[in-house]
Amino acid sequence: MGRVYNFSAGPAVLPEEVLKAAAEEMLDYKGTGMSVMEMSHRSKAFEEIITEAEADLRDLMGIPDHYKVLFLQGGASQQFAMIPMNLMKNRVADYIITGQWAKKAAQEAEKYGKVNRIASSEDRTYSYIPDCSDLPVSEDADYVYICENNTIYGTKYKELPNTKGKLLVSDISSCFLSEPIDVSKYGIVYGGVQKNVGPAGTVIVIIREDLITEEVLPGTPTMLTYKTHADAKSLYNTPPAYGIYICGKVFKWLKEMGGLEVMKERNEKKANVLYDFLDQSKLFKGTVVPKDRSLMNVPFVTGDADLDAKFVKEAKAAGLENLKGHRTVGGMRASIYNAMPMEGVEALVAFMRKFEEENL
Numbered sequence: 428m429g430r431v432y433n434f435s436a437g438p439a440v441l442p443e444e445v446l447k448a449a450a451e452e453m454l455d456y457k458g459t460g461m462s463v464m465e466m467s468h469r470s471k472a473f474e475e476i477i478t479e480a481e482a483d484l485r486d487l488m489g490i491p492d493h494y495k496v497l498f499l500q501g502g503a504s505q506q507f508a509m510i511p512m513n514l515m516k517n518r519v520a521d522y523i524i525t526g527q528w529a530k531k532a533a534q535e536a537e538k539y540g541k542v543n544r545i546a547s548s549e550d551r552t553y554s555y556i557p558d559c560s561d562l563p564v565s566e567d568a569d570y571v572y573i574c575e576n577n578t579i580y581g582t583k584y585k586e587l588p589n590t591k592g593k594l595l596v597s598d599i600s601s602c603f604l605s606e607p608i609d610v611s612k613y614g615i616v617y618g619g620v621q622k623n624v625g626p627a628g629t630v631i632v633i634i635r636e637d638l639i640t641e642e643v644l645p646g647t648p649t650m651l652t653y654k655t656h657a658d659a660k661s662l663y664n665t666p667p668a669y670g671i672y673i674c675g676k677v678f679k680w681l682k683e684m685g686g687l688e689v690m691k692e693r694n695e696k697k698a699n700v701l702y703d704f705l706d707q708s709k710l711f712k713g714t715v716v717p718k719d720r721s722l723m724n725v726p727f728v729t730g731d732a733d734l735d736a737k738f739v740k741e742a743k744a745a746g747l748e749n750l751k752g753h754r755t756v757g758g759m760r761a762s763i764y765n766a767m768p769m770e771g772v773e774a775l776v777a778f779m780r781k782f783e784e785e786n787l
């Protein structure tokens with residue numbers, strides 16, 4: 428069996444060129460006689476891998492010099508705790524609730540201090556991004572937290588919130604490297620890589636240098652202190668070495684593709700093919716307010732749960748995999764990350780058109 432078009436929300440599709448290159452180096456990485464999985468993280472070969480990965484990421488994202496890049500473990504979810512433990516000096520933080528991941532982050536932060544939920548789109552099943560131009564930002568807030576692309580609900584901030592001078596912390600797990608961002612607008616921007624960048628097991632944290640201090644909450648474990656990892660250049664303990672290696676290959680692939688401006692254009696073209704179809708369809712309907720639509724995750728429904736299930740089943744048989752929506756939303760969701768080719772989106776739309784003719 429060949430490869431399918433994989434619309435999974437994560438772990439998700441990776442560029443075929445990257446997988447092939449990794450396969451070629453599997454038994455003997457550049458004459459070392461071993462795979463990257465088998466080598467010391469203190470070896471010269473691995474030091475080159477992590478150094479180059481960081482340099483390429485800095486280049487791609489235009490990361491300013493006064494920001495550190497950390498390659499950590501524990502997934503995005505571990506950051507839900509690590510952020511308050513390291514940043515909550517006043518033990519107060521503001522959270523904007525645009526879905527499950529922001530909600531979970533807020534619940535975790537509540538273990539460490541007072542959490543103010545200063546905006547939410549829960550009233551309409553997170554189908555939009557609240558107006559964030561004039562929020563009741565708390566005077567003593569240590570930071571304002573957002574989840575920038577909501578993987579489950581398919582919304583994305585098109586404009587960052589006005590934090591009224593407070594530090595902005597953002598989870599970009601599902602829009603990482605999908606388009607350029609201005610890193611200097613954030614205190615911390617981070618993401619688990621298994622959505623749009625690499626294999627599960629690595630999380631990348633980009634953090635402004637002055638936020639890396641020893642003054643963390645009492646009882647914060649060494650491993651959950653940013654300073655530990657910053658001082659050791661992400662090699663305090665054994666890092667997720669193979670994951671970092673694959674991320675590095677994806678960074679090079681992105682550079683070869685032309686960088687993040689080009690990826691943004693490509694992603695817009697792909698998403699438009701799907702949204703344009705949804706907007707004229709008589710059977711399928713997008714669930715998100717058009718102005719807040721994500722380029723990466725596209726949820727849609729027929730309005731009939733049995734028909735949705737039939738669609739997912741028949742799509743799978745046609746080589747279009749993982750289109751079932753999140754269990755909390757139902758319906759369908761197509762995740763069309765960087766590595767999803769235009770042909771995959773076109774195949775999906777052709778299949779939807781045929782399904783509509785047969786079932787309307």
Ligand SMILES: *Cc1c(COP(=O)(O)O)cnc(C)c1O
Pocket residue numbers: 437501502503504505528574576577578598599600601619622
């Ligand atoms: C998947 C996801 C998470 C959770 O990631 P883990 O690495 O599984 O902890 C958090 N935030 C967003 C936006 C996600 O898409």
